[in-house]
Amino acid sequence: MTTEALTRPGKAAAPSAPGRRRTRPWGQVASQAFLIVASVLWLLPIAFALYVAVRPYSDTRKYGYVSMPHHLTLKNFSDAWTQSDMLHFFWNSVMITVPAVVIVLALASGVAFVLSRVDVKFNVALLILFTAGNLLPQQVIITPLYRLYLKITLPHFVSDSGLMYNSIFGLIAINVAFQLGFCVFVLSNYMKSVPEEMYEAALVDGASLWTRFWRLTIPLCRPALAALATLLTTWIYNDFFWAITLMSSGDKRPVTSALANLQGQFVSNQNLIAAAAMIAAVPTLVVYILLQKQFIAGLSLGASKG
């Protein structure tokens, strides 16, 4: 079930079912018309923001956003990039997202392996504990978490604030802890689909538990890990709430939450905001273009339980 779901997205609706084609022509036309209208409406806000971004401030000031393009320019992008120090914020995002994704996947595969392959008595209860943790609204845990982050001290080479609060380390920790549940849920379902015979064969060969985990299970889970990595990268990069609440100083924030500050900084020049927003969208758009199938596969894995 789960493996099927992983390979199937992408191959949209194979015409295998003869019944599916038996739609009446007007139904086809209506469907096409509806989807075309929806697609235009769905693209419009993004296209419009992009249009604002490529026009000079003087033009939109004079003619409004909805007007013929008198001049087109990329200067807004370069101005937004340099004036807001976006490289710095992107670097913050990388410093948070990359370690967080790697650590979540490493920890979650370990838990999923144990819960799906070793009888530790409370397997289902533990799985429920992890899964439910990911479903809580962030605001349910933020109040004590905020106090906790102000209490935990860290050595200065880890955090220059000396605390979990306002440190990149702290943001990595909460992103890891919060995303663990989803990954454990997905990976343990995936690992259950590995045939038992493979483990029996490994046991006959005298493979230790670690070997069965690292040499046998992990390579088999590569498709699921790739899908989850795509999903997590996007989610953690897109995180706004943790960075807004657990970081006080704007210059340590990742790019998504730094957008809130940029809005204030560029309040008199909306074109720069549009350009900055488009720049901030680039990493997710790269994922969208190159890894859309992986992303959708990850969501499907989370949704379809075999």
Next chain:
Amino acid sequence: MSSTSHADTAAAAQDGAPAPASRRRRGVRRLSVRDRVVVGVLLGIPLLLDLAFVWFPAIGTALLSFTKWNGVGSLHTQTCKPNVPSILNNGCWYGVQNYHQAATIYPEFWPAVRHNLIWLAVFVLIATPLGMLFAVLIDRGIRGSRMYQSILFLPVMLSLALVGIIWEFMYSQNYGLINTVLGRTSDSNAIDWLGNPHLNLWSVLVEATWRQSGYVMVLYLAGLKAVDPTLREAALMDGANAWQTFWRVIFPVMKPINIVVMVVTVIESLRAFDLVYITNKGINGLELLSVLVTSNIVGETQRVGFGSALGVVLLVISLVPISVFLYQTFRREEAS
């Protein structure tokens, strides 16, 4: 969990029979010492992390909600004294007073509850059916379905903060696309989509729906592809039309996906925060419970107990869909 004493190893050696609970899983007692250390590490570290940063705070929210605390000084178990300056009444046991105050004298509370309910209603009545409709149409394999899927899915990739910024150009009073099309761009007749407290919730909900329905679409596409095609054929053979086939045959067998979508819908409407925060920090018509929780702990005045009480309200509501999901998902697991 997995102690590695020698006595246990001896016991493990005696325990030759397979664990009765499950034939597939190997009981931890049959493992070697080294294997048990591996189990302990693989399970222990993530478990500690999850307990420390998710479950401990979740329980903490519930406990703190019965206290009065400004975050400074220590907590104690004495009951708060009535009619004492609040500086002397800090860190004390406050009973259900926080809840009482929220419901009676906190002006933002009921508007926030109402806004969260409206948010949920729009997600249930508009975003979800729209996403389902997209999925059904795309799943029929009409020409260009791949392209439609990609376009409708695009907003799901963007962060909600970005969605809020992108839509500000649509809604801008004097320059925005919507007001230009409506011819309402002069200062006298411009519609203030994001500023007018009677209007801005609905404007933001358009943004939220724009993103949410793509998400629902992807979930339903996964569900529809997992449906056995022979079911559809059989229904059509029996003379059912497409409408009947979907609602009487396809929809019921997608129950697991329906539950996932239900959970996503409820949880996302409770989590809603980023969009209103980026729009106006969640004031003036855009109050949500999530915003109130946040402003009571990271704002100027720290009311930890009060903010926690609001968090508990969110927790209690979210437990309903979470329980349904867990019951549905793990019921079979327990049985097998």
